Amino acid sequence: MTMEQVSTVATGNPQENLALSLRGVAKRYFEGGQGLEILSGAELDVYNGELVALVAPSGAGKSTLLHMAGLLDSPDEGEVYIGGQACSGLGDNERTRIRRMDIGFVYQFHQLLPEFSALENVALPQMIAGLKRAVAEERAKQLLEYMRLGARLSHRPAQLSGGEQQRVAIARAVANGPRVLLADEPTGNLDPTTSSYVFDALKALVRASGVCALLATHNMELAKRMDRRITLRQGKIVELK
Numbered sequence: 001m002t003m004e005q006v007s008t009v010a011t012g013n014p015q016e017n018l019a020l021s022l023r024g025v026a027k028r029y030f031e032g033g034q035g036l037e038i039l040s041g042a043e044l045d046v047y048n049g050e051l052v053a054l055v056a057p058s059g060a061g062k063s064t065l066l067h068m069a070g071l072l073d074s075p076d077e078g079e080v081y082i083g084g085q086a087c088s089g090l091g092d093n094e095r096t097r098i099r100r101m102d103i104g105f106v107y108q109f110h111q112l113l114p115e116f117s118a119l120e121n122v123a124l125p126q127m128i129a130g131l132k133r134a135v136a137e138e139r140a141k142q143l144l145e146y147m148r149l150g151a152r153l154s155h156r157p158a159q160l161s162g163g164e165q166q167r168v169a170i171a172r173a174v175a176n177g178p179r180v181l182l183a184d185e186p187t188g189n190l191d192p193t194t195s196s197y198v199f200d201a202l203k204a205l206v207r208a209s210g211v212c213a214l215l216a217t218h219n220m221e222l223a224k225r226m227d228r229r230i231t232l233r234q235g236k237i238v239e240l241k
C-alpha cells in the first residue's frame, strides 16, 4: 500500500496540521457526596503524524482524558478541538459523525466482532459510514495487507493470535481515515515481543497515514519509542522529558 492510499492529511500549515487540541479541560466526578477533580485545566496539542505516549499511574485519569479526546464524554469546562473544530457545543448527531469519521479507537482487548472475518471487521465501519461493500472491502484488504495480515483476511478473531487480533483492531480503527487515533493500553495484553511488533506496525501506520495517535501505556520501552511522553499531575497534562 502506498502512502497516498493510507493517507488522510498533511499540509504545510501548522494550524491545519493540528489534529487534536484540549484547552482548559476540567472533569469532575461526584461519588458518595464527594467531588473529585480528575482533569483541571488540561492543555494539549497533538499534530498530524505525531505519536504521543500517555504514561500515568492507574487512577490518574488516563481513560477520562481519552474519553474527552474521543468525544465519548464531555468536559465540565474547557474545549476539545478535533481538526480545528470545537466540539463542546455540537449536538449528538454531529458528535457521532466526528467520532465515526475523525476518531479511531483501539482498546486493550480488541473488541472485534467474533462472527465476522478480519476483512469484514475492517470493512463494516466504512459501510456504516456509507461506502459500498466492494469499496470498503478493497480498502480493508489494503489496510490488512499493510498490517501484514494479507494471509488472514477470512479468519475470524478466534482464529487469530492476540497480536494479529490487535493488528486487525488497529486497521479497523483507521478504516475511515480518522484525524485522531486513541488507544488505551493497546498492547497491554500481549507478551513483550508481540507487543513490540504490534507497536511497530502501529507506528508505521501513523507515519504513513498522517493520523495523530495518543496512546495510554504502562510500557516505558514503548513510550520511549514515541515522539513525546505526557503524564497527568493534579489534573494537568505535563510533558515528560
Ligand code: ADP
Binding pocket: 029, 030, 031, 036, 038, 056, 057, 058, 059, 060, 061, 062, 063, 064, 065
Ligand atoms: P486511569 O485510566 O488513569 O486508571 P481513570 O480515568 O479511569 O484513570 O479514573 C480516574 C479517577 O476517576 C479514578 O479515581 C476513578 O475512580 C474516577 N472515576 C472514573 N470514572 C468515574 C465515574 N464514572 N464516576 C466516578 N468516578 C470515576
